[in-house]
Amino acid sequence: MSEISVVPRIRELDAYAPGLSIAEIQQKYGLSRVIKMASNENPLGASPLAQEAARRHAPFLFRYPQGGNPRLARALADLHAVDPRRVVVGNGSDEIIDLLIRILAEPGRHSLACFDPCFSIYPIQGRISGIEVRRCPLGKDFSFDFDALLRLVDQSTRLVFVTTPDNPSGCCPPREAVADLAGRLAGIAPHCLLVVDEAYMDFAEDESGASLLASGALPDNAAFLRTFSKSWGLAGLRLGYGVLPPALADYFWRARLPFSVNILAEEVGLAALADTAFRQATLDAVRQGRATLRDGLTALGCTVWPSAANFLLFQLPPGAGPARNCFEALLRRGIIIRPLSSYKLPEHLRVSVGDAAENAAFLTAMRDILAAPETAGHI
Numbered sequence: 001m002s003e004i005s006v007v008p009r010i011r012e013l014d015a016y017a018p019g020l021s022i023a024e025i026q027q028k029y030g031l032s033r034v035i036k037m038a039s040n041e042n043p044l045g046a047s048p049l050a051q052e053a054a055r056r057h058a059p060f061l062f063r064y065p066q067g068g069n070p071r072l073a074r075a076l077a078d079l080h081a082v083d084p085r086r087v088v089v090g091n092g093s094d095e096i097i098d099l100l101i102r103i104l105a106e107p108g109r110h111s112l113a114c115f116d117p118c119f120s121i122y123p124i125q126g127r128i129s130g131i132e133v134r135r136c137p138l139g140k141d142f143s144f145d146f147d148a149l150l151r152l153v154d155q156s157t158r159l160v161f162v163t164t165p166d167n168p169s170g171c172c173p174p175r176e177a178v179a180d181l182a183g184r185l186a187g188i189a190p191h192c193l194l195v196v197d198e199a200y201m202d203f204a205e206d207e208s209g210a211s212l213l214a215s216g217a218l219p220d221n222a223a224f225l226r227t228f229s230k231s232w233g234l235a236g237l238r239l240g241y242g243v244l245p246p247a248l249a250d251y252f253w254r255a256r257l258p259f260s261v262n263i264l265a266e267e268v269g270l271a272a273l274a275d276t277a278f279r280q281a282t283l284d285a286v287r288q289g290r291a292t293l294r295d296g297l298t299a300l301g302c303t304v305w306p307s308a309a310n311f312l313l314f315q316l317p318p319g320a321g322p323a324r325n326c327f328e329a330l331l332r333r334g335i336i337i338r339p340l341s342s343y344k345l346p347e348h349l350r351v352s353v354g355d356a357a358e359n360a361a362f363l364t365a366m367r368d369i370l371a372a373p374e375t376a377g378h379i
């Protein structure tokens with residue numbers, strides 16, 4: 001690239017490994033119908049009211065959006081019964097994660113702490129920002145060892161990330177444990193923000209028992225993240241939000257690109273919030289489908305981790321061969337799930353809850369594959 005020189009921390013980056021797309025698999029295997037249960041998307045699609053809003057606002061695509069998305073912030077403040085000055089919105093919660101790191105941590109001087117494995121955006125954006133990334137291994141059963149996490153924290157640490165329910169395990173500690181973590185963190189490192197990523201919280205059976213955000217008792221040093229990508233069915237639109245300490249929210253708005261939430265995202269997001277029937281149908285379908293998949297996989301001899309999210313982490317029965325082969329055998333049958341080698345879990349698989357027909361097709365395919373494990377290497 002001529003004389004242009006890329007900074008070392010960017011030169012060392014690998015590209016983000018997303019779930020495979022339906023088009024890629026159709027083309028590769030010559031399939032007409034492909035089921036995607038890989039990226040924790042909404043099994044019912046997008047809300048009809050949201051789709052209608054997208055059509056209604058199409059004529060205004062030539063306009064810039066209003067700066068700062070105040071209507072959306074107000075609607076979200078109402079949803080969670082919090083002060084609107086706390087609410088921020090971004091181009092997916094990914095943008096909020098990235099900005100929080102850049103607002104709070106100085107390259108070469110500060111650190112962040114997160115679990116290993118965890119949602120990959122925290123360590124990746126930390127590295128891109130030149131922040132030291134400290135990782136704390138999860139317990140063997142994917143539980144959180146908050147004592148061990150806090151041992152990584154010192155005066156250089158500016159952010160601690162916790163995902164609850166966790167991705168990829170679905171593990172969801174009680175909210176008292178998260179509140180206790182926030183309190184202890186404030187004692188050890190008063191300058192450090194606890195980021196509680198609740199991307200999947202609305203799928204929990206007992207949201208009010210599990211969510212510190214829903215409890216309304218918001219610690220001064222905690223930020224909460226939610227997203228429209230999962231339960232609201234708008235992953236492709238790119239819309240996420242946060243509930244932050246008010247002073248931090250003010251800095252967020254100063255630092256955010258003025259129009260990163262586009263005009264359709266704002267209008268469609270508002271329409272999705274109003275579609276309470278679709279939302280309830282989504283939560284019912286996911287909770288029911290999660291139980292169906294858990295029971296079906298367990299009956300096939302798989303180990304399935306308890307999940308409060310819209311996906312399940314599982315391992316194949318002993319003797320079933322490598323997880324990678326099962327993943328590829330599913331692909332040949334037109335079903336995409338998520339292998340977890342990028343999470344350094346090569347023997348685990350993650351499946352997103354689909355609709356009733358997709359869940360049944362997945363379980364049937366798994367039964368066939370486990371009855372006659374296929375040999376590796378022929379794709």
Ligand SMILES: *Cc1c(COP(=O)(O)O)cnc(C)c1O
Nearest residue numbers: 092093094119167199227229240
């Ligand atoms: C899917 C997901 C998000 C949402 O990201 P968006 O940028 O809002 O699509 C955030 N955190 C975790 C842990 C996730 O799995």
